[in-house]
Amino acid sequence: MKSVLNSPGFGITGSSGLFQCTNKLFLSDGATGLQIKEFARKNAANALSVGNMVMGMASILSSLNGHHHAACWLVLIGYLLDLADGAVARRLGACSALGAKLDDFADFTTFGIATALLLRTTDLLDNILCMCYVLSVFVRLCFFSSGIPFVYRGLPCIYSSAILASASMLSGRNLAMLRVIAVAMILFMISQNFYPHDRVLESQAWKKAVFAGGVVMVFCSSFPPACVYYLLWSVSFILFPYSLWSSKG
Known part of the structure; x- marks a missing residue:
């Protein structure tokens, strides 16, 4: 049998063509790899925002099906995702108008609708309170700008949600207490x-440790210690916003 290299149609020109095709294939694979990496870089933060929105939708379904503890727990997971998405976007240089809108939609779903449903009962006044809570989150998200860099006007809604979810689980859903807390959170927002601006993952090491502790608590701890942890974390932001949680602090 004749060697392929010795065949009439396969000479110097033929082997050169083969090498060119091979090089193009490798270059194409490399370009595809770079495109995938660039896509991942641009959308990593958006994926976290989508994850936050999914937690919110799952919390809504849990509340509607009577799984109150699961609904609260999913809000706390959304809390962690929301703190992470902005830091990831800035770290990767992937901030965009789409990302900002997606973050607002996710926040409204998880910290507005899903959190309000933690207060829902068949009572008319409780339903009115739920609507007022959702509207306060809407106002907070629409008009939070203070005109000062890295400063918000009104309490960020993730902290009010964490306080309500934690207090609800710790109290066994004591509705009287939750109503009082919800009214207070509306006024703060x-x-x-x-x-x-709570740049927890872009500040001092102890703040990153607090975030890491929150991750450990939500995935590895029983309900009471985790709820106390998130409650203290969120209340400290209300009581000591600048002395503890300023990005310069």
Whole structure:
């Protein structure tokens, strides 16, 4: 049998063509790999925002089906995802208008609708309170800008949600207490008070350790210690916003 290289149609030109095709194939594979990496870089933060939205939708379904503890737990997971998505976007240089809108939609789903449903009963006044809570989150997300860099006007809604979810689980869903807390959180969110941009993952090491502790608590701990942890974390942001949680602090 004749060697392929010795065949009439396969000479110098034929082997050169083969090498060119091979090089093009490798270059194409390399370009595809770079495109995948670039796509991942641009959408990593968006994936976290989508994850936050999914947690919110799952919490809504859990509340509607009477699984109250699961609904609260999913809100706390959304809390962690929301703190991470902005840090990831800035770290990867992937901030965009789409990402900002997606983050707002996710926040409204998880920290507005899903959190309000934690308060829902068959009572008319409780349903009105739920609607007022959702509207306060809507106002907070639409008009949070203070005109000052890295400063918010009104309490960020993730902290009010974490307080309500934690207090609900710790109290065994004591509705009287939750109503009082919800009213207080509404007032904090629509207030004109200034709060710092909470760059937990872009600040001091101890703040990153607090975030890591939150991850450990939500996935590895029983309900009471985790709820106390998130409650103290969120209340500390309300009581000591600048002395503890300012990005410069």
